[in-house]
Amino acid sequence: MMDTTKKSLQVAAIENGTVIDHIPTDKVFTIASLLQLDRCNDQVTIGNNLDSGRMGSKGIIKIANRFFSDAEISRLAAVCPNIRLCIIRDYEVVEKRIASLPDEFVGIVRCANPVCITNNEPMKTVFYVTDKEQGVVKCRYCGKEQNIEHIKLV
Amino acid sequence: MMNRSIVSIADYSREQIERLLERTAEFEREPNHPHLLEGRVVATLFFEPSTRTRLSFETAANRLGARVIGFTDPKVTSSSKGETLKDTIKMVSNYADVIIMRHRLEGAALYASEVTDVPIINAGDGSNLHPSQTMLDLYSIWKTQGRLDDLNIFMVGDLKYGRTVHSLLMSMRRYNPTFHFVAPKELEMPEEYKLYCRKEGIRYVEERVFTEESIADADILYMTRVQRERFTDLMEYERVKDTYILRADMLGRCRENMRILHPLPRVNEIEQDVDDSPHAYYFQQAQNGLYAREALICQALGIE
Missing domain, CATH: 3.30.70.140 (Aspartate carbamoyltransferase regulatory subunit, N-terminal domain)
Structure with missing residues (x-):
């Protein structure tokens, strides 16, 4: 008590x-x-x-x-x-x-690929959530799939 | 913004691919159409140097009667002063009817196509996409085999970093291919592409050996360069460096229709003595690039 x-x-x-x-x-x-x-x-x-x-x-x-x-x-x-x-x-x-994973993230997370255009231009990132259960997202621009757990915010 | 940009052909339907192949064939029959693009301006923006690709595109534009502007070296442009890609593209959009661009960054062409209404043709964005290379590869296969369906395609050498083999793999998915991935352990086909094959129901086998016997039932032998700098383990490089070299004496048992492709430049992965073989096709393949690029420029401009 x-x-x-x-x-x-x-x-x-x-x-x-x-x-x-x-x-x-x-x-x-x-x-x-x-x-x-x-x-x-x-x-x-x-x-x-x-x-x-x-x-x-x-x-x-x-x-x-x-x-x-x-x-x-x-x-x-x-x-x-x-x-x-x-x-x-x-x-x-x-x-x-x-807070369940949406279909896409716009301008929230950073692409882990250093040679992705989004890391080199003042632009919004776009990620598509390709696997909601495993938390896999795919960068619209460079196409690299990455796990949401390892991803950083912009 | 919706426009006729050609950033990727990975999602093209069979009909779209076939239409491009037929138009490429028309340009092969007659490459010169000096009035087709008369009065049009084609910009070639090579933020990263690539002499071979640029010459091919510029020749294509010239043979169609267009004027060509552009740069071959980003050091002379405002991007070296810190101008954004967006601003450069917006500026050039004021001048040109179509923009052909090469960039070291992945996704650059897609982004460029989003900031302008002028069609963009992707001439390579880092290790990501290179649709005109894919198109000339498809055309070379189609022309030499008479079809794209049901072929045995051997990909040999550096399958890990080889952008051309990844693009070719994906664009062949509608044609029921059987792939043989022939590579050393360090340079084998990445898991994501094998996963792609399994998802799409594409048959593949992985092989380490590369001999006269192992290539006997190939229809296409797609060679790539095994580069020393790709290896983390140089002992491994020394062990395998001579394994994936094609020599003329390996062609004794191959199929009559078999053709050898290579995106070029070649270093030593195809011996000089192969050049005289009727199976060697890599120089014609590069020439097909001109016709494929004429077809792509016309498509981007909406010219029938």
């Missing part, structure tokens, strides 16, 4: 907004930057290296009064496929959404 109270004090509940829980600890700040939380004027709570029964340790991000669009959520899949977002209204989880 004591423990629960302590934990809830560490990462305060929000009345309305979005909670992203069970984030791998090395992905927390990438997700924060992908959602442009540095420019967010609402209350943002970021916790990292928290105890997690399932993951050992985890990260969590709570953003008050923000509800993300499908496009914003699908961007998250580029760094953390299948991560869950909880939509909070009046302190209750009213909906859970999963």
